[in-house]
Amino acid sequence: MPEDSNISFTAKVAIVTRTKDRELTLQRTAACVxxxxxxxxxxxxxxDGGVRGHVDSLAAMVRESGRAVLVIHHEQSKGRPAxxxxxxxxxxxxxxxxxxxxxxxxxxFVKRCMDYLEQSEFPYEGVAVWTDIIHERxxxxxxxxxGRYPGYQPTEVSFITLFYTNLFPPSSFVFSRKxxxxxxxxxxxxHCSEDWNFNQRLLVAGPIGIIPEVLACLHHRIDSEYExxxxxxxxxxxxxxxxxxxxxxxxxxxxxxLRSGRLGLGQLNLLALIYFNSQCMxxxxxxxxxxxxxxxxxxxxxxxxxxxxxxxGKVLKKFALFxxxxxxxxSKMKRLLNKFVQLFTAWLPRxxxxxxxxxxxxxxxRFAPLPDKYKQYIEAGGKYTCNDLEMLAVATHHCPKCxxxxxDRFTAWYLQKELNGFQGNTINVLEFAPHPAVSKFLKxxxxxxxxxxxxxxxxxxxxxxITHLKEIPDGSFQVIICSHxxxxxYDDMQAxxxxxxxxxxxxxxxxxxxxxxxLNECYENPSIINPEERKRHFGQGDHIRLYxxxxxxxxxxxxxxxxxxxxxSDIGQETFDRLGLVPTSTLYVAHKPx
Numbered sequence: 001m002p003e004d005s006n007i008s009f010t011a012k013v014a015i016v017t018r019t020k021d022r023e024l025t026l027q028r029t030a031a032c033v034x035x036x037x038x039x040x041x042x043x044x045x046x047x048d049g050g051v052r053g054h055v056d057s058l059a060a061m062v063r064e065s066g067r068a069v070l071v072i073h074h075e076q077s078k079g080r081p082a083x084x085x086x087x088x089x090x091x092x093x094x095x096x097x098x099x100x101x102x103x104x105x106x107x108x109f110v111k112r113c114m115d116y117l118e119q120s121e122f123p124y125e126g127v128a129v130w131t132d133i134i135h136e137r138x139x140x141x142x143x144x145x146x147g148r149y150p151g152y153q154p155t156e157v158s159f160i161t162l163f164y165t166n167l168f169p170p171s172s173f174v175f176s177r178k179x180x181x182x183x184x185x186x187x188x189x190x191h192c193s194e195d196w197n198f199n200q201r202l203l204v205a206g207p208i209g210i211i212p213e214v215l216a217c218l219h220h221r222i223d224s225e226y227e228x229x230x231x232x233x234x235x236x237x238x239x240x241x242x243x244x245x246x247x248x249x250x251x252x253x254x255x256x257x258l259r260s261g262r263l264g265l266g267q268l269n270l271l272a273l274i275y276f277n278s279q280c281m282x283x284x285x286x287x288x289x290x291x292x293x294x295x296x297x298x299x300x301x302x303x304x305x306x307x308x309x310x311x312x313g314k315v316l317k318k319f320a321l322f323x324x325x326x327x328x329x330x331s332k333m334k335r336l337l338n339k340f341v342q343l344f345t346a347w348l349p350r351x352x353x354x355x356x357x358x359x360x361x362x363x364x365x366r367f368a369p370l371p372d373k374y375k376q377y378i379e380a381g382g383k384y385t386c387n388d389l390e391m392l393a394v395a396t397h398h399c400p401k402c403x404x405x406x407x408d409r410f411t412a413w414y415l416q417k418e419l420n421g422f423q424g425n426t427i428n429v430l431e432f433a434p435h436p437a438v439s440k441f442l443k444x445x446x447x448x449x450x451x452x453x454x455x456x457x458x459x460x461x462x463x464x465x466i467t468h469l470k471e472i473p474d475g476s477f478q479v480i481i482c483s484h485x486x487x488x489x490y491d492d493m494q495a496x497x498x499x500x501x502x503x504x505x506x507x508x509x510x511x512x513x514x515x516x517x518x519l520n521e522c523y524e525n526p527s528i529i530n531p532e533e534r535k536r537h538f539g540q541g542d543h544i545r546l547y548x549x550x551x552x553x554x555x556x557x558x559x560x561x562x563x564x565x566x567x568x569s570d571i572g573q574e575t576f577d578r579l580g581l582v583p584t585s586t587l588y589v590a591h592k593p594x
Contacts, residue, residue: 010042010091010092010093011040011041011042011068011091011093012038012040012041012093012094012095012114013038013040013041013042013093013095013096013097013110013114013174014041014042014043014044014087014088014091014093014095014096014097015033015041015042015043015044015097015099015110016044016046016084016087016088016096016097016098016099017029017033017043017044017045017046017087017098017099017100017101018046018048018080018083018084018087018098018100018101019045019046019047019048019050019055019101020047020048020049020050020077020101020230021050021051021230022050022101022102022230022231023054024138024141024142024143024231025101025102025143025219025231026054026055026058026101027058028102028104028143029099029100029101029102029103029104030043030058030061030062032099032104032105032107033062033067033099034062034065034067035107036105036107036109036110036111037107037108037110037111038110038111038114041067041068041110042067042068042069042070042091042093043059043062043067043068043069043070044069044070044071044072044087044090044091045058045059045069045070045071045072045087046072046074046083046084046086046087047071047072047073047074048074048077048078048079048080048082048083049074049075049076049077049078050077052073055071055073056071059071070090070091072086072087072090074086078188079188079191080191080192080194081185081186081187081188081189081190081194082186082188084098084170084186084194085185085186085188088177088180088185092177093177094176094177094178095114095117095174095175095176095177096174096175096176096177096180097110097170097171097173097174097175098170098171098173098195099170099171100170100171102219102231103169103171103216103217103218103219104171104216104217104219105171105172105215105216105217106214106215106216108215109129109215109216110174112129112211112213112215113127113129113174113211113215114174116209116211117174117209120209122207122209123206123207124176124206124207124208124209125175125176125178125179125202125203125205125206125207125208126173126174126175126176126179126202126208126209127173127174127208127209127210127211128152128154128157128167128168128172128173128174128208128209128210128211129168129172129210129211129213129214129215129216130151130152130153130154130172130210130211130212130213130214130215130216131151131152131153131168131169131171131172131214131216131217131218132148132149132150132151132214132216132217132218132531133148133149133150133151133217133218133219133220134146134147134148134149134217134218134219134220134531135147135148135149135220135221135222135456136219136220136221137221137455138221138231143219144490145529145531145542146455146456146488146542147488147541147542148217148531148541148542151217151218152167152168152169152172153212154167154168154210155210155212156210157203157207157208157209157210159203162199162200162203162208166193166195166196166199167199168199169195169216169218170195171216171218172215172216173195173199175202175208176206179202179205179206180202182202182205182206183198183201183202183204183205184201186198222456354366354577354578355367355396355577355578355579355580356578356579357399357401357402357404357409357412358409358412358413358416358441358579359399359402359404359408359409359412359437359438359440359441360399360401360402360404360437360440360441362399362401362402364399364400364401366396367393367395367396367397367398367399367400367406367580368396368397368398368399368400369394369395369396369397370386370392370393370394370395370397370398371397375394384516384518384539388516388517388518389514389515389516389517390514390515390516390517390549390584390585390586391406391407391410391512391515391581391582391584391585391586392406392514392582393406393580393581393582393585396580396581397580399437402437402440403436403437404435404437404438406579406580406581406582406585407483407484407512407585408435408437408438408483409579409580409581410579410581410585410587411438411481411483411510411512411587412438412441413571413575413579414510414566414587414589415441415442415445415479415481415510418479418508419445419446419447419448425447426447426448426449427447427448427449427478427479428449428451428476428477428478428479429442429448429449429450429451429477429478429479429480429481430451430452430453430462430472430476430477430479430480430481430502431450431451431452431453431480431481432452432453432454432466432480432481432482432483432485433454433457433482433483433484433485434452434454434457434460435483438481439452451477453466453469453472466482466485466489466495466498466499467489467490467491467494467495467498468498469498469501469502472502473502474501474502475501475502475503475504475505475507476502476504477502477503477504477507478503478504478506478507478508479507479508479509479510480499480502480503480507480508480509480510480511481509481510482495482499482509482510482511482512483510483511483512484512484513484514485513486511486513486547487513487514487538487543487544487545487546487547488542488543488544489544490526490544492545492555493555493558493559496511496555496556496559496561496590497559497560499511499590500559500560500561500590500592503592504592505592505593505594506591506592506593506594507591507592508589508590508591508592509561509589509590509592510587510588510589510590511556511588511589511590512587512588513547513552514539514543514546514547515547515548515549515552515586516546516547516548517549517584519546519547519548519551520548520550521548521550521551522545522546522547522548522551522552523537523538523545523546523548524544524545524546525537526544528544549586552588553565553588556588556590560592560593561590561591561592562590562591562593563588563589563590563591564588564589564590564591565586565587565588565589566586566587566588566589567584567585567586567587568581568583568584568585
């Protein structure tokens with residue numbers, strides 16, 4: 001039953017939050033509600049069978065801030081759709097937002113949406129904003145952000161697009177009570193996908209607008225340890241459930257429509273699927289119909305291949321059924337696209353050229369330049385440019401065949417020489433955050449037993465935190481590769497200690513981070529946790545510091561490594577030019593004492 005029944009539960013906007021035993025994330029949601037710049041808001045919290053204590057405490061805190069709050073306690077869980085309906089029925093607000101207890105919105109979110117709805121010439125029944133996806137984990141009762149990625153970015157909401165894929169999550173959407181009355185309640189039979197079902201019915205009631213600004217974030221805890229816990233995500237850990245319930249309500253609609261002889265939502269869903277499949281078949285037919293001249297252009301260079309991949313990626317982004325799940329399978333999709341490129345380029349013959357890639361053992365007249373989007377990341381804060389990085393070859397950044405960057409080529413060149421010294425013996429090599437091309441290079445090397453480690457990637461040998469490698473015994477590896485990982489790690493020195501522990505006596509670790517030459521010491525600020533602020537300060541939303549050369553070497557030395565810095569003077573200008581390295585490029589090799 002609703003608490004505080006002595007107050008009027010009327011405001012311009014109701015933010016309905018469904019929750020069950022998620023105290024940590026609900027605290028964050030409460031902070032989002034209090035931070036909204038729009039004044040006329042009622043926060044409706046539906047506690048769906050969870051513990052009451054922390055819900056009531058947070059409600060009291062929000063109430064003290066001046067916000068109107070309504071709390072509804074269900075003695076037993078009734079499910080997400082039923083909780084949403086209960087929260088909407090319990091208030092009389094003309095506009096509604098379903099802000100889930102683990103998602104966030106920007107402080108101006110409600111105001112921007114209401115301004116859009118009130119100033120538009122069209123009678124919109126709702127408006128959605130663009131949404132980013134944040135990967136996070138919970139450590140010691142604290143939420144730690146791991147990475148931020150583009151998520152839902154629709155340009156329009158039409159029958160063909162919305163009936164093919166869900167274009168926006170509920171937390172990024174403001175809809176009208178009038179539209180809800182016409183469309184009907186959330187279907188309480190659906191354990192998930194109920195929002196997509198409702199969005200389609202609402203679109204029949206009236207148009208839905210889009211604000212092309214990132215004003216909302218979905219928070220995903222993608223690691224398998226959360227599966228089956230209160231902090232699991234249905235879109236991550238219940239991927240099959242979404243498809244199952246979508247098929248259930250789509251097929252039910254189609255059956256009812258066929259019996260009645262009327263066109264409805266079910267058949268429109270089916271038409272959207274047919275349209276998508278025809279578009280995919282057209283693209284694949286164009287690829288299959290490549291002429292000899294097309295193939296010859298691919299053989300002579302990679303521009304045509306890159307163009308094909310770009311087209312293929314756009315098709316996937318625009319039409320693919322699993323776009324709504326892209327954040328959960330991001331690494332898998334990336335590997336699939338890399339495989340797609342390799343199918344067209346693996347047969348490219350080795351040629352003579354000015355540049356050589358030791359990763360794929362190929363020579364070229366030139367390497368490919370750094371893509372503009374990465375320049376924007378690096379220069380996001382406005383303080384530094386790409387030229388300020390110690391090892392970043394803008395003009396000769398990556399290999400057109402295997403996509404290995406300049407740092408990967410430098411690493412492979414070094415390892416070729418080092419691995420030759422182990423002839424006749426098996427050498428154990430561990431690669432953190434493995435790069436597909438580098439992994440292939442190591443797996444093909446004679447006498448190498450290659451292992452991989454990452455906290456989030458699927459298919460690795462060790463899925464664990466680099467600061468806590470509990471699965472790996474002491475002295476397990478003779479060589480470690482850790483490239484551009486530590487700038488993401490809060491306790492980088494603990495990660496260094498762990499690498500030293502699992503190295504055998506006399507072992508070597510190639511450890512690379514982005515090093516900014518103008519800095520004399522590391523720049524880090526643990527209080528900066530917002531991804532946008534991190535972009536401005538550290539150049540990327542999931543970076544937490546900027547390294548200087550002296551600080552980086554000092555930290556490695558402090559944990560007991562002897563650090564070897566290999567640069568231009570050690571290997572010569574000719575090799576640098578051949579590998580496509582800039583003169584300041586440096587390879588850091590940390591040696592464990594024997």
